[in-house]
Amino acid sequence: MVRKLLVRITLLIFFGIFLSQDILGQSGSQAQIYGRVYRDINGNGQEDPGEPGIPNIDIIYQVNSSALQATTTDANGDWSITTNLGVVFVYIDMGDLGPGAVQTDGIDPNVVIAVPNIPINGGTDGFYYEGDMSGHLYYDLNGNGSQDIGEPNMPDVDVLVTDAFGVVQTVPA
Numbered sequence: 001m002v003r004k005l006l007v008r009i010t011l012l013i014f015f016g017i018f019l020s021q022d023i024l025g026q027s028g029s030q031a032q033i034y035g036r037v038y039r040d041i042n043g044n045g046q047e048d049p050g051e052p053g054i055p056n057i058d059i060i061y062q063v064n065s066s067a068l069q070a071t072t073t074d075a076n077g078d079w080s081i082t083t084n085l086g087v088v089f090v091y092i093d094m095g096d097l098g099p100g101a102v103q104t105d106g107i108d109p110n111v112v113i114a115v116p117n118i119p120i121n122g123g124t125d126g127f128y129y130e131g132d133m134s135g136h137l138y139y140d141l142n143g144n145g146s147q148d149i150g151e152p153n154m155p156d157v158d159v160l161v162t163d164a165f166g167v168v169q170t171v172p173a
Helices: 001-025
Strands: 031-039 060-061 069-072 078-083 086-092 101-105 110-114 118-127 159-162 167-171
Touching: 001 069, 001 159, 031 060, 031 110, 060 078, 069 078, 118 159
Parallel strands: 031 118
Antiparallel strands: 031 078, 060 069, 060 086, 086 110, 101 118, 159 167
């Protein structure tokens, strides 16, 4: 994967330099770049039907080593920008994703060449959320859903936890 990424970046830089001589001189030329950030519910590294977009994630981008700029994903997790032509680095603001987010699809940063009149996919990025659980078991003698004084803990109980992939794990007592 590292070699594939290195080859991709090398080609992008090469073509970016080549294209910059032809298209960057065109005043007023703009390019359209779009992408998507989604929740990879099953963690399989590909967007499946029903997996929702993640709204309000900042997308940071930089065109031809200029100042960083930003846009935000919409309610569906989609984003788009109109920008100058050239080499564009696209970053996901990982801090917006919250705790437990693990990238399963896409590349961060993604590098694309913005050219006129051709919408460019700036990346589809999927994130799986890992989490923790904690708690204890007790006898709810009065059935009110909370442990009251006099309601003892349950000793020596193994807990079975089933994860999003259907894998059952035993948490011993």
